[in-house]
Amino acid sequence: MMPAPMISARSPEQEQFAGALHDMLGAGAGGATTTGAARQWAAGDRAPGLGLWRELAGLGVTALTVPPQWGGLGASPLDLVVCCEEIGHHALPGPVAESLAAVPLLLTALCTEHLGTEGRRDEELCAGWLTRLADGDLLATLAMPPRLPYAVDADAAGLVLLASADTIRLATPGTRHQSVDGSRRLYEARGGRVVAHGPAVTEAIRRALTVGALASAAQLLGAGRALLEASVRHATLRTQFGRPVGAFQAVKHRLADVAIGLEFARPLLDAAAVALAGSCPTAGRDVSAAKVACADAAHQAARAALQVHGAIGYTREHDLSLWLTKVRALLPAWGTQAEHRAIVLAAVGGTGLIGTGSP
Amino acid sequence: MTQAPAGAAGDPAAFRAEVRDWLAGHVPAEPLPSVDTAEGFARHRAWERELAGARLAVVSWPARYGGRDASLLEWLIFEEEYHAADGPVRVGQNGLFLLAPTLFAHGTEEQRDRLLPRMARADDVWAQAWSEPDAGSDLAAIRATAVPVKGHRKGHGEGGGGWLLSGTKTWSSRAAFADRAFGLFRTDPAARRHHGLSYLLFDLHAEGVTVRPIRQLGGETGFAEIFLDEVFVPDSDVVGPVGDGWRIAMSTASHERGLSLRSPGRFSAAADRLIALWRRAGEPADTAGRVADAWIAARAYHLHTVATAARLAAGGTLGAESSLGKVFWSDLDVALHETALDLLGPAAELRQPPDPDGRSPDGRWPDGRWLEGYLFALAGPIYAGTNEIQRTLIAERLLGLPR
Numbered sequence: 001m002m003p004a005p006m007i008s009a010r011s012p013e014q015e016q017f018a019g020a021l022h023d024m025l026g027a028g029a030g031g032a033t034t035t036g037a038a039r040q041w042a043a044g045d046r047a048p049g050l051g052l053w054r055e056l057a058g059l060g061v062t063a064l065t066v067p068p069q070w071g072g073l074g075a076s077p078l079d080l081v082v083c084c085e086e087i088g089h090h091a092l093p094g095p096v097a098e099s100l101a102a103v104p105l106l107l108t109a110l111c112t113e114h115l116g117t118e119g120r121r122d123e124e125l126c127a128g129w130l131t132r133l134a135d136g137d138l139l140a141t142l143a144m145p146p147r148l149p150y151a152v153d154a155d156a157a158g159l160v161l162l163a164s165a166d167t168i169r170l171a172t173p174g175t176r177h178q179s180v181d182g183s184r185r186l187y188e189a190r191g192g193r194v195v196a197h198g199p200a201v202t203e204a205i206r207r208a209l210t211v212g213a214l215a216s217a218a219q220l221l222g223a224g225r226a227l228l229e230a231s232v233r234h235a236t237l238r239t240q241f242g243r244p245v246g247a248f249q250a251v252k253h254r255l256a257d258v259a260i261g262l263e264f265a266r267p268l269l270d271a272a273a274v275a276l277a278g279s280c281p282t283a284g285r286d287v288s289a290a291k292v293a294c295a296d297a298a299h300q301a302a303r304a305a306l307q308v309h310g311a312i313g314y315t316r317e318h319d320l321s322l323w324l325t326k327v328r329a330l331l332p333a334w335g336t337q338a339e340h341r342a343i344v345l346a347a348v349g350g351t352g353l354i355g356t357g358s359p
Numbered sequence: 360m361t362q363a364p365a366g367a368a369g370d371p372a373a374f375r376a377e378v379r380d381w382l383a384g385h386v387p388a389e390p391l392p393s394v395d396t397a398e399g400f401a402r403h404r405a406w407e408r409e410l411a412g413a414r415l416a417v418v419s420w421p422a423r424y425g426g427r428d429a430s431l432l433e434w435l436i437f438e439e440e441y442h443a444a445d446g447p448v449r450v451g452q453n454g455l456f457l458l459a460p461t462l463f464a465h466g467t468e469e470q471r472d473r474l475l476p477r478m479a480r481a482d483d484v485w486a487q488a489w490s491e492p493d494a495g496s497d498l499a500a501i502r503a504t505a506v507p508v509k510g511h512r513k514g515h516g517e518g519g520g521g522w523l524l525s526g527t528k529t530w531s532s533r534a535a536f537a538d539r540a541f542g543l544f545r546t547d548p549a550a551r552r553h554h555g556l557s558y559l560l561f562d563l564h565a566e567g568v569t570v571r572p573i574r575q576l577g578g579e580t581g582f583a584e585i586f587l588d589e590v591f592v593p594d595s596d597v598v599g600p601v602g603d604g605w606r607i608a609m610s611t612a613s614h615e616r617g618l619s620l621r622s623p624g625r626f627s628a629a630a631d632r633l634i635a636l637w638r639r640a641g642e643p644a645d646t647a648g649r650v651a652d653a654w655i656a657a658r659a660y661h662l663h664t665v666a667t668a669a670r671l672a673a674g675g676t677l678g679a680e681s682s683l684g685k686v687f688w689s690d691l692d693v694a695l696h697e698t699a700l701d702l703l704g705p706a707a708e709l710r711q712p713p714d715p716d717g718r719s720p721d722g723r724w725p726d727g728r729w730l731e732g733y734l735f736a737l738a739g740p741i742y743a744g745t746n747e748i749q750r751t752l753i754a755e756r757l758l759g760l761p762r
Contacts, residue, residue, distance in 0.1 A: 232758050247761040249747075252754030256686070259753055263683045267662035268655065289655045341651035345642075348634055348654055 009270040014082045020059060021083060025090035029055045034090045035319045041093035042182030046156050049093045050139075056092075057136020065104040065211075067112075070130035072104075077211065078273040081218040085269075088222030091322045093183040095141040095153040097215035097334060102208040103140040103161060104133055106168060109204035115168075115196040122195050129159055143171070143189035147209060147335050150177060154187035162189040163205045168196040181329035183322070206284075213334040214276060214287045217269055217294040220330050221262065223323050224298035227305040228258050230320055234309050251308055258304045261297035268293045285347035288340035295331050302327040374429070375436050381413055382444035390728075394448045395579035400484075400536040403450035407481035417455060417479045424471065425479035431668035438622035445628070453533055454478045454485030458541050461558070465599040465607045473595075474560075486534035486563065488542030488585055489608070492527055496748050498543075499552040499605065502526055503587065505544035505559055522546070522597070524561055524590040532742075534583035535572035537563055543604045556604035560596040561587075577734040621688045621739075623661035626695065629732070630657035633699050636729075640702045653695040660688055679756035682749040689739030689746060696733035703729060 025034045032040070032048035041049040056062060061083050066072020073079075080101055087096050107126040109115060116122025132138035142161035143151040154160045154173035162171040174188035196204075232255065235246030245251055272286035280286070302324050306313045313320045331337070391406065392399035410416040411425055419434040420426025429437070449455060459478060462471050477483045494500040503526025528542055539562050547555025563570060567590040572580035599607040630653050637643070637650045663684065671677060700707040703726055711727045740746040754760045 228758075232760060235760060244761045246754075249751065252758075252760050253747065253750040255758055255760065256750035256753035259758060260683050260687050263680075264656070264659040264663055264687055267666055268659050271658075271662050289658060292651070293655055293659060338648065341648050341655075344651045344655060345634070345637075345647060348631075 009078055009274050010082065014079060017059075017079070018082050018086050021056070021061070021086040022089065024055055024059060025052070025086065025092060028052070034092055035322055038091050038093045038183045038322050041156075042185075050156070052092060053094060053139065054136055056087075061087075062100065062136040063134040065101060065108075066130050066134040067108055070111075070127055070134060072130065072134040076273070077214060077276040078270065080211075080215060081269055081273040084215045084218035085222035085225075088219030088326075089226045091183075091223065091226070091326055093153075095139060095151075095157060096219060097212040098141040098152060099133065099139050099157070101215040102144070102212040103142055103159065104130065105208045105211050106142070106161065106163060106204055107133075109200075109207070110168070110196050113200055113204070115198065115200055115204065117194050117197055125195070132158075142208075143187075144205060144209060144212075147339070148212070148333065149188075150186035151189040152179075152184050152186055154189065155185055160187075160189055161195075162191040163201075163208065165205075166198055166202045167194055168201055168205070169194050179325075179329050181322075181325040183326070184329050209334065210284055210287050211276065213291045213340070214269075214272055216330050216334040217272070217287070217291040220291075220294040220298040220327060221265055221269055223327050223330070224258070224262050224265075224294070224301035227298070227301040227320070227323050227327070228255065228262060230323070231255055231258070231301075231305045231308040234313075245308070254304045255308065258297075258301045261293075261300050265290070265293040265297040282347065285344055288335070288343040288347075291335060291340045292337055292344070295337060298327045299331055371433060371436055374433050375440060378415065378437050378440040379444070381415060382440055382446060385409060385413075386444050386446050390445070391447045393579050394450050394533075395535065395575075395581040397536060400450060403447055404481045404484060406447050407449070407451055407484075411480045416451075416481075417459070420459070420475065420479065424475040431672055432665070435622060435624070435665060435668055439624035439627065442622070442624035442628040450533065451478060451481050451484050453487045453537075454483065457487055458485050458560075461541075461598060461607060461610065464610055465558075469595065470598065483539050484533065484537045486531045486537035486540040486583075486585075488528035488531045488534070488540040488561075490528065490530045492529055495530075496745050498608075499556075501543050501545055501556060503528060503542075503544050504548065505546045505557060505592070507546075508591070519594050521591055521593040522559060524559065524567075524587045524592055526587055528585040528587070530573075530582050530742075531585050532582050534563065534570055534585055535580040539563055540585065541598070543608050546601055546604075550602070553605040555602055556608075557601045558598040558604040558607045559592050560598065561590055561592050565590050567591075575734075576737065577731070621684075621692075623657070623664045626657040626688065626691060627661055629692075629695055630654045633695055633702075636699055636702050643702070646698060646702055649694070649698045649701075653691065653698055656687070656691045657695070660684070660691065679752055682744075682752045683757070685743060686740075686746045686749045686753075689736075692736035692739050693733075696729060696736045699729040700733055 028034055029051040030048065032051060034052060037048035037052055060073055063072040064075040064079055064083060068074045084096060084100065107130050110126045111123050114123065116126070129138060129140070133140060138158045139156055140159040141151045141154050141157040142163055143149060144163045151160050151171065151173065160171040160173060162169045169191040170193050171189035171191050174190040177186040179186050232246065235251050235255070236244050238245050268290040272283065272290040275283040275286040305320060306324060309318070309320055312318050315321065391402045394400055394403045407416055414425065414427055415437070417424065417426040418429040418437050419431065421428055455478065459475060462474060478485065489498060491501055491503060493502065503524065505522040505524050507520060508523055509520050524544055531540060534540060539560060541558065541560050543556045544559050545555055546557040549555065567588040569586040571584040571586070573582050573584060575581045633650055633653055637646060667677070706712045706726060707730065709727060710730060755762055
């Protein structure tokens, strides 16, 4: 029997969830705005940012991808996408794709597929971490070289993993590297004890890279939306030659192109989440297509935003810099555009027909 | 004799299977001659009648007009199969996708009964007559007039009145060979711009009509100039209220830019052919990114259209956001075909490459089709409101930028 046609995926509940996250991140926490927290995070003061993460935990964000048996919500990849898009929309600092998506997936695989090298001891360890992740007591990060060479925010994370080839190790932060996005504090991961090893681990790592790419694609789309909104605001308020700069056709058309890019990236993102939820064989291809489109759309939004803002956009002072640098940093993270295009080309059969179940 | 039509029953898989089987048995093995030649036009008209005989010409229309009451989703399925089977160009597309939605929304019962069944069978093939020499992107600058007259004309029944059309229409798609046309005319000479326009239908063979075919970039007469000299139109061929033509035409324009004119099936099929061509060319690295992007964009358009169809089916409406899609698909169409031509190398300039191996693996897609498709695609960013007009609409109506 054929499955129902894939239609616009987001439910009213998911739209409400996005709205609640938007309100929360827009309001900030403990007197700190999200942009202020991002700046302080970059300067090494994590307290305001961690306050925001605790607020998010209160809304269920950190529990989303953790299975119910460890106190999580076992939510769908589409819930994750809705959440990460809003996080990207507000440029929240912290290891988003890592702590919300990739690490919970690896830990869950370790428990449910019994991959632990020390058997029950590792499974209990992972179960404990999952419970703490769900509660919002733990931030986690990881490096997965070669595609993800550094562990972002390893200094802020209570758990650092190094996952590569067929092995997962516990790790500690090594040498720090500067990212173009100051709020992404990059560390080499110094590998310690092996917690899982074997062919099944390779498969789990592959899935973790896929879900991480999906989460980062959602962040990019959200960042692109924020950049377009900021551009429209600026173009409406800023006057030159006696009229708002947004009345000039060159500005209008450039921003129209940004809107088009974002509009047509989102269906790919949602479809990838739905494919992943259904363990569809094309899920990897669909996530790669989404990452390519969301990253391109966000990049185009960033270039247009800087140009529309002019010199003020080229300053650190202006908050636009938070999104500009984050988009530049996330663009090649979780797989470069070329890598994801190659995945698409290698996997392409048809483009997917309505109602046939063929993806 | 007609079998019980599938399509309204809501079983997409059965509907798809029926469409696929029928097309497999009926789509001409060799592509028809160009629709923009006299012979090609006649062959395409005959093809439309074959489609209509299988009740596949207008699946989304009510059964009483020759359709199947199919949902938008089923219409999309039909389109996917049609393009995947490389079905002939729809010669009636101006009528089917522009006039018919207008008649459904603004026409009278009498007009629908009289015009739609003939349109479905291609007894009438319709041309559009929007643009004028001085009214292109600035469509509201229309100067062609419709002047009211009393009394009847031969062949138009007793009593009532009508209108005399005068002026020049141009870039009228299909007008070289079509039967009838629809367009906007100034009915109130005192009114300016968008006001005082009316939506009228006229016969291309009527007294006072001169059609001058225009050769397009590809050399064929895909559109024409229409000179009108006091051409009589009865009152029954005014669509909607007199003076309300702009609003009525804009509702059609939204159809033209949005769902109706460009179904995703066209791009999905072309993207699949592009990938096959790229593989045949040895998967050159320098075009890999563009090939992948074309496929991704075709899929994005497909997903977006399905979501839009679902939204419309749930009672939503299509407004300025149709401009997003128009720019997207028309740019995609050009980029996709440009990539294919780059892959063909020096042979890309040939209208009919001689190499017998220059075909898609299924043998149905000679390489020359890419150039033909490219020339066709080049018109996309211009017609139905140039992409510049669309970008301005997006900026002002969707983003809220100042006018």
